[in-house]
Amino acid sequence: MSSSQISRRNWLKRGSLTMAGLAFMPSEIWAKSVEIAQQNNSTYIFNTSSTFNEFTPPITDETKLKARLLANENPYGPPPLAAKAFQDEVFTGNRYGWETLKTLIEMIAKKEGVTPENILMAPGSSDILEKVAMVFFQKGGDVISADPSYMSLINVSKSVGGQWKSYKLLKDSQHDLKSMEAAIDVDTKLVYICNPNNPTGSITNAKDLKAFCSRASEKVPVFVDEAYIDLSDNGLTDSMVDLVAQGKDVMVARTFSKIHGMAGLRIGYLVAQPETLERINAITRGGMGITGPSIMAATTSLQGKEFLDMSKTKIAEARQYTKAFLDKKGLPYLPSQTNFIIFEIPTDGKAFLKEMYSKGIGVKAFNFWDKNWCRVSIGTMDEMKLFTEALDQVI
Structure with a gap:
């Protein structure tokens, strides 16, 4: 084993093997891992x-x-009107954003066809991915996903004791839903779908995915990461969010980082069943992790289409x-x-x-x-x- 692997492993152990430590450090772990890899010419x-x-x-x-x-x-991005709303809200920075956040949650719930109780806000969808991993895998178990896929949830799952069961994308770059469904067993804690997928950019047929999510969620929770769904040809028409409204054990993550142009403002949300959100919220700051200016920028952006x-x-x-x-x-x-x-x-x-x-x-x-x-x-x-x-x- 190389010295670079040893040093990186030791650093990760010090920084990430406790729930308390990991709760505050996923992004720092990533940045430090890049730095160590660069220093060691890995x-x-x-x-x-x-x-x-x-x-x-x-x-x-x-x-x-x-x-x-x-x-x-x-x-x-960000949209000019959203940027102005952000700037204006800075002057109320001495106050907590409880009321403005409540308004944003109600707006999102109406847009998604669910209730406010189905919405959990967070400082970006990456925060949601990481916290979901901590909640579902602190006692081990398997996460099923495509390979390649977006690794945030997967890496944190492994850091707290989970195992990754991966399934190669099909030749047309769609998820191998048949193999993934067949892999669900007593050790499976979560199925993770990134759609459209990162890093490939491909999107899995919405009809097939919806049928898969409906069946799989009867056995285990299904997490669908829709960070890029607004950019797809069919847009939100291909979203899985209506399954949440139907009462399915499905989680759908969205972000303002992509189409809304607010990557640096850190705001995203999760749509899921209230009992699921209660589990996740137990280790998050939720809306308290989002600044008032970011809340107003997101609220303004949601009201515009141009x-x-x-x-x-x-x-x-x-x-x-x-x-x-x-x-x-x-x-x-x-x-x-x-x-x-x-x-x-x-x-x-x-x-x-x-x-x-x-x-x-x-x-x-x-x-x-x-x-x-x-x-x-x-x-x-x-x-x-x-x-x-x-x-x-x-x-």
């Missing part, structure tokens, strides 16, 4: 037993990047431009209905990142299915032109 940030590993990025000052295309952010439509249209245009470039270069990519594309790279992932970063372009690189991949977030058209110019020089 190929991957984490070496996992799955088919999915993320290459370590080079040490760099991300504020100096010409195009930051690595975090799937909305390059057009900015969201504009963002989706421009992102789709830049995505199409990028796909056309990849086609011309002969670089295969997976079907995406999100604000990012993942494509094959015929080179070492770590070396690829070093070259792209040296040209001022921040992206991510992964290894799965015995191939190396680059995931590029869709920025403005100007940013995507900077990306394609750099990629043309690197590959």
Whole structure:
């Protein structure tokens, strides 16, 4: 075992093996893991037993990047009216935001077709993912998901004693729902679905997924991460949230970080059964972790449609431009209905990142299915032109 693996493991043990410690540190654990991997010149940030590993990025000052295309952010946000609402609310920062949060919860509940008792607010959906993992896996058990998938809930589940049962996406990049359903047994504590999926950008057929969630939730809770659902072709039509209204044991996570352009304002929510939310709320600050200005920005953004439509249209245009470039270069990519594309790279992932970063372009690189991949977030058209110019020089 390498010294880098030992040092990282020891650090993780010190920082994450207690519920009290982990409750405050998932993001710090990630940042520290990246730092340690960089210092030790490790190929991957984490070496996992799955088919999915993320290459370590080079040490760099991300504020100096010409195009930051690595975090799937909305390059057009936040909406101007939401930004103004945020600024105005700063002057009431001496007061708690209980009443404004109540208004936002009622607005979200009406939008989702549920009651306010079905809503749990949080400082971003990542906080929800991590807290759900802590609640459901503190006594062990299995989490079932696709591989690759978004790893936040999975990594925290493993940190507190859970086991990951992963199932490779199908050839069309959809979830292998048949295999995942067959895998549910007495040790299964949760099924996790990221749809649209991250890092692939693909979306699983809504009709098939809804039938799966209905059946599976009769046996175990099902968590559906819909961070990117607004960006998909059918948008909220493909959401699983109506299953919550039907009383199913389904959780649906949403965020204001993507289509609403508020990644830095940290606000998201979970739609689930009240008894499920009570379990999760026992270890969270809930709405107390969200600032008043962020609450007002989210409330304002929910009342407007023009900015969201504009963002989706421009992102789709830049995505199409990028796909056309990849086609011309002969670089295969997976079907995406999100604000990012993942494509094959015929080179070492770590070396690829070093070259792209040296040209001022921040992206991510992964290894799965015995191939190396680059995931590029869709920025403005100007940013995507900077990306394609750099990629043309690197590959």
